């Protein structure tokens with residue numbers, strides 16, 4: 184019963200909260216959609232923390248999603264032991280980078296008075312959650328070898344079953360508690376996403392790549408009459 | 410031809426007395442909130458000096474504006490891919506240290522201090538952290554050449570000057586400076602707009618005002634680096650970029666911007682220019698020496714039937730065209746060619762123009778006596794500066810106002826001198842008619858023109874200085890909201906939530 188709450192009810196609740204609150208906030212308080220950059224107040228420590236953190240975590244997140252969305256391709260990718268080794272080592276290195284960089288960012292917020300002044304309670308909550316989540320991830324990849332493989336046969340079927348509205352939790356309930364915590368942590372982050380500055384993750388300005396440099400706005404673009 | 414209207418500006422530097430009234434007027438209206446205390450959308454710098462933020466003109470460091478790369482015009486900052494790649498950390502972003510840390514004083518202590526032997530003091534308190542701080546620098550720390558060995562000596566515009574010219578500027582009897590008031594130039598080719606990946610910065614088609622859409626800004630910070638004039642500021646509290654809005658809510662109700670209205674020296678002029686939007690890129694690609702001329706060329710004659718026809722066809726309202734015909738800016742920039750863009754080599758086509766300063770008469774100490782030197786050189790009376798012996802090297806001014814082209818500045822100064830000589834002949838009478846005529850010939854102008862320049866410089870009425878076009882707010886509301894009735898007697902932003910961080 185408890186497992187059902189954790190692995191069925193909670194993920195659904197998290198996703199519904201994220202979508203509903205995210206949309207609500209976007210429609211009613213678009214002003215608040217900001218990355219809240221603090222680079223203007225401190226940029227030396229940030230240069231060592233921000234870029235490595237973002238790149239590492241994006242790649243890790245990408246790998247998780249990749250295996251989830253196209254498990255077949257991921258499966259054949261890791262079928263070769265050498266490739267699995269390479270992926271595991273890369274993942275481990277990325278996780279270590281992310282953890283180090285995030286630690287640096289936390290240290291920066293703690294020790295720079297100017298940056299501390301612009302850090303809200305939600306920011307601290309988010310930082311703690313992220314730190315725990317990345318530490319758990321690193322722990323899992325260190326002590327439960329070949330996660331790239333067993334992830335495919337445990338978490339992926341579970342999440343796929345959730346997506347199909349035919350919850351199937353047998354593959355995850357027997358996993359060690361560290362792994363379970365990491366899974367639930369992921370959904371917890373999804374749940375808090377719309378209430379924190381994490382919203383900036385869904386407004387990546389890719390349209391910049393194909394829009395013209397100049398942006399001219401008109402109340403009503405006059406149609407030329409000559 | 411695609412004729413559009415631009416609300417444009419002229420600052421007459423000879424008239425600026427450096428009183429900072431403009432800056433304070435602006436601050437009181439727009440930037441007295443948390444996160445904006447350090448922002449001076451209007452600031453007045455002493456030149457030579459490093460300015461605000463420090464050395465903003467140094468694009469080796471800040472990478473603002475555009476650069477010519479062969480035949481291509483590219484953002485000096487980075488490519489579009491580069492923008493997304495550097496979004497987590499922008500190497501070219503100035504930090505608060507390049508401006509100053511805003512502070513207040515612990516005034517309360519003056520009243521609450523326990524009785525003691527010493528007078529209590531009010532210590533400075535940081536407006537960011539709320540902690541006590543030591544003040545190391547502040548806005549206009551180098552006002553009137555204060556600390557010039559540190560500030561004036563590091564002015565990027567001095568780079569092209571010879572050692573002789575430099576030491577000449579420092580000679581105590583000749584020490585010279587002038588004020589440079591700056592606001593956003595509301596450029597025709599704004600690199601702040603081009604650098605923003607979220608398209609939060611926009612140029613309004615109807616009047617050319619450049620704005621940051623506060624609901625669309627995501628704090629990616631590229632505009633701040635992109636603007637070579639450093640006229641976009643980061644609100645560290647709300648996490649949004651902010652900039653001069655040319656007081657558009659005031660313009661909407663027919664008033665000039667606050668800095669214009671309050672200007673004590675009456676140095677500011679506001680009016681409409683018509684320009685050909687099809688030629689922006691071509692003009693921005695001109696070689697350095699031709700930039701001023703090319704920029705004059707893009708401005709169109711509001712009396713020319715072809716121009717009027719094209720403007721009408723493009724939807725420019727009749728009232729805008731009328732305003733363009735009365736524009737004092739058109740006279741200074743195009744008709745008399747007296748006003749020049751600041752740093753045209755940034756290639757943003759700034760729409761704020763400056764009449765360069767004449768500066769006081771040249772003097773030297775000779776045989777222990779303070780003497781007005783070389784004043785006979787052009788057969789002029791000592792009170793009239795002769796160009797060749799001007800105290801401020803032409804090269805320095807050319808570095809500011811003409812991308813290094815000294816001929817452009819020579820032409821401007823010949824005209825300014827001509828007006829002075831001509832009017833002095835009329836009012837004081839110690840200039841002979843021949844001398845006056847000769848000055849007019851050198852300045853390439855008629856007596857009538859000299860008279861008109863004199864009038865608009867020295868005696869203009871408020872209506873002559875500010876020709877504010879109707880901005881058509883009703884039409885805008887009708888287009889955007891459909892219902893003018895609910896918005897009657899309103900001006901401005903149409904938003905009722907404060908610009909502060911809430912989540």
Ligand code: SF4
Pocket residue numbers: 592593594595596599600601602619635636637638639640641652757759
């Ligand atoms: S001066 Fe104003 S319009 Fe021009 S680039 Fe800077 S912020 Fe943009």
Ligand code: SF4
Pocket residue numbers: 424425426427428429430431432453588590671672673674675676
């Ligand atoms: S108010 Fe006018 S005269 Fe005074 S500093 Fe500003 S621009 Fe110069």
